[in-house]
Amino acid sequence: MTRxxxxxxxxxxxxLAANQAMVLxxxxxxxxxxxxxxxxxxxxxxxxxxxTVEEVLSVAIPxxxxxxxxxxxxxxxxxxxxxxxxxxxDGNVYNxxxxxxxEGILAVYRKLHxxxxxxxxxxxxxxxxxxxxxxxxxxxxxxCYDLEFPELTRAVALAGADLIAAPTNWxxxxxxxxxxxAEVVILMAAARVSHLAIACCDRTGVERGQDWMAGTSIIxxxxxxxxxxxxxxxxxxxxxxxxxxxxxxxDLCDAFGDRRPEIYANLYPGSVRSDPLTA
Amino acid sequence: MTRxxxxxxxxxxxxLAANQAMVLxxxxxxxxxxxxxxxxxxxxxxxxxxxTVEEVLSVAIPxxxxxxxxxxxxxxxxxxxxxxxxxxxDGNVYNxxxxxxxEGILAVYRKLHxxxxxxxxxxxxxxxxxxxxxxxxxxxxxxCYDLEFPELTRAVALAGADLIAAPTNWxxxxxxxxxxxAEVVILMAAARVSHLAIACCDRTGVERGQDWMAGTSIIxxxxxxxxxxxxxxxxxxxxxxxxxxxxxxxDLCDAFGDRRPEIYANLYPGSVRSDPLTA
Numbered sequence: 001m002t003r004x005x006x007x008x009x010x011x012x013x014x015x016l017a018a019n020q021a022m023v024l025x026x027x028x029x030x031x032x033x034x035x036x037x038x039x040x041x042x043x044x045x046x047x048x049x050x051x052t053v054e055e056v057l058s059v060a061i062p063x064x065x066x067x068x069x070x071x072x073x074x075x076x077x078x079x080x081x082x083x084x085x086x087x088x089x090d091g092n093v094y095n096x097x098x099x100x101x102x103e104g105i106l107a108v109y110r111k112l113h114x115x116x117x118x119x120x121x122x123x124x125x126x127x128x129x130x131x132x133x134x135x136x137x138x139x140x141x142x143x144c145y146d147l148e149f150p151e152l153t154r155a156v157a158l159a160g161a162d163l164i165a166a167p168t169n170w171x172x173x174x175x176x177x178x179x180x181x182a183e184v185v186i187l188m189a190a191a192r193v194s195h196l197a198i199a200c201c202d203r204t205g206v207e208r209g210q211d212w213m214a215g216t217s218i219i220x221x222x223x224x225x226x227x228x229x230x231x232x233x234x235x236x237x238x239x240x241x242x243x244x245x246x247x248x249x250x251d252l253c254d255a256f257g258d259r260r261p262e263i264y265a266n267l268y269p270g271s272v273r274s275d276p277l278t279a
Numbered sequence: 280m281t282r283x284x285x286x287x288x289x290x291x292x293x294x295l296a297a298n299q300a301m302v303l304x305x306x307x308x309x310x311x312x313x314x315x316x317x318x319x320x321x322x323x324x325x326x327x328x329x330x331t332v333e334e335v336l337s338v339a340i341p342x343x344x345x346x347x348x349x350x351x352x353x354x355x356x357x358x359x360x361x362x363x364x365x366x367x368x369d370g371n372v373y374n375x376x377x378x379x380x381x382e383g384i385l386a387v388y389r390k391l392h393x394x395x396x397x398x399x400x401x402x403x404x405x406x407x408x409x410x411x412x413x414x415x416x417x418x419x420x421x422x423c424y425d426l427e428f429p430e431l432t433r434a435v436a437l438a439g440a441d442l443i444a445a446p447t448n449w450x451x452x453x454x455x456x457x458x459x460x461a462e463v464v465i466l467m468a469a470a471r472v473s474h475l476a477i478a479c480c481d482r483t484g485v486e487r488g489q490d491w492m493a494g495t496s497i498i499x500x501x502x503x504x505x506x507x508x509x510x511x512x513x514x515x516x517x518x519x520x521x522x523x524x525x526x527x528x529x530d531l532c533d534a535f536g537d538r539r540p541e542i543y544a545n546l547y548p549g550s551v552r553s554d555p556l557t558a
Contacts, residue, residue: 264434
């Protein structure tokens with residue numbers, strides 16, 4: 001079993017030092033408690049509600065910044081996954097997430113799908129979500145709005161991911177009474193249809209007038225929510241991530257084996273999108 | 280607004296005449312009540328728990344059978360969508376669904392993804408789900424286990440469907456207390472990410488020892504369940520199906536416009552499945 005901790009934090013806008021201290025405290029608490037995979041939210045080092053590109057540039061850091069390396073040092077043998085504003089070699093700023101281990105930075109992912117006003121201040125990524133092969137399982141990383149594209153969640157599962165680890169910043173949206181956040185429903189379905197686990201680490205607090213969903217959830221390979229944050233703001237679950245490698249449902253059914261790829265490749269040749277899932 | 284009725288019926292195994300009478304009564308009740316789209320379950324004319332191919336052959340009917348035409352006659356101006364065991368010209372038997380209107384049979388779909396023991400008695404389809412252009416909207420048809428493949432639900436949305444109409448026979452499965460059936464969660468997510476409505480018409484009763492989920496649900500284009508069956512076994516909802524044509528979420532976000540098809544086409548070239556969503 002692998003212990004996963006998601007820290008539903010409330011970053012301070014534009015205060016790298018304060019946010020780094022908050023993240024390091026969260027990591028240390030999880031390590032003391034036995035966690036092996038530790039998530040913190042999207043853009044946890046900077047806050048989210050940027051007004052201008054200049055603001056983002058003032059707190060953007062390179063993908064190999066010592067602040068990120070320090071996450072791994074604090075984590076002992078655990079892995080840390082969290083978001084930051086990345087200053088690229090090209091001078092652009094990306095909404096990125098790093099996977100950091102004791103050896104240093106294992107992977108950096110640039111968000112492919114930018115939500116709303118992110119489009120005004122960030123440059124979208126151009127590379128697939130990394131799938132990091134670790135001693136506890138294969139971990140794919142994506143960020144927030146990415147999760148609403150079944151193309152991506154299905155693809156990482158088919159490529160062999162056991163867990164999707166996703167920092168998020170979900171703005172609070174209305175929903176019918178008694179329902180889970182729509183974003184969580186989408187993740188439950190994504191986990192269920194592809195038999196993999198999903199850990200999403202959302203944020204809380206109010207930032208420049210914006211309220212947040214605080215929807216942090218850990219979802220098992222059957223699609224059920226097994227943990228949400230307790231009073232301390234941490235969602236904790238023990239999962240055997242390798243269960244995601246068995247896609248069978250009955251003696252005669254397999255979630256991947258029952259796919260009809262030869263049919264999917266040419267479903268609606270007469271439509272505007274001749275190959276709907278890739279074109 | 281378009282009135283949709285889903286009749287959660289309990290067919291009698293192998294009794295075409297009794298099941299046809301039950302379907303016609305359901306259609307007439309809905310027509311009297313103003314419904315414009317009427318759904319009945321998967322394999323409603325035959326029951327589901329076939330023991331042998333010979334049993335299926337004994338109740339399979341051609342795709343232009345008078346029993347199906349009679350659905351349209353009974354429906355006045357409404358559309359009827361429901362399941363039957365189809366005897367193909369090739370001698371094979373398919374788990375099919377028909378869309379029937381006053382003009383006759385508008386489309387027949389052969390289930391692409393066969394669940395469990397269906398594989399022992401049916402031949403899988405080879406054609407994409409039909410999308411029938413009607414005066415109230417564009418209606419895609421798929422059947423039960425098909426809905427668990429995001430390749431298919433996303434594809435019909437991208438091809439322009441406003442509503443997925445899906446006859447189902449969901450076997451009862453355990454779920455955590457307070458949760459919706461996993462199959463319904465999958466549909467809520469499919470509707471939400473692609474902004475289209477979904478009506479699934481499940482069955483009830485006990486058949487040869489099998490209990491059923493009775494999970495009939497009508498889901499709007501925001502992914503929320505707006506109707507489940509009342510005491511009379513009918514789920515009713517009034518939906519403006521054309522709302523599915525607006526995929527915008529904010530001034531800067533569009534569920535389809537924000538897709539990255541050029542990225543999806545080559546996400547994991549090094550993996551076994553080089554194009555995960557189509558290969």
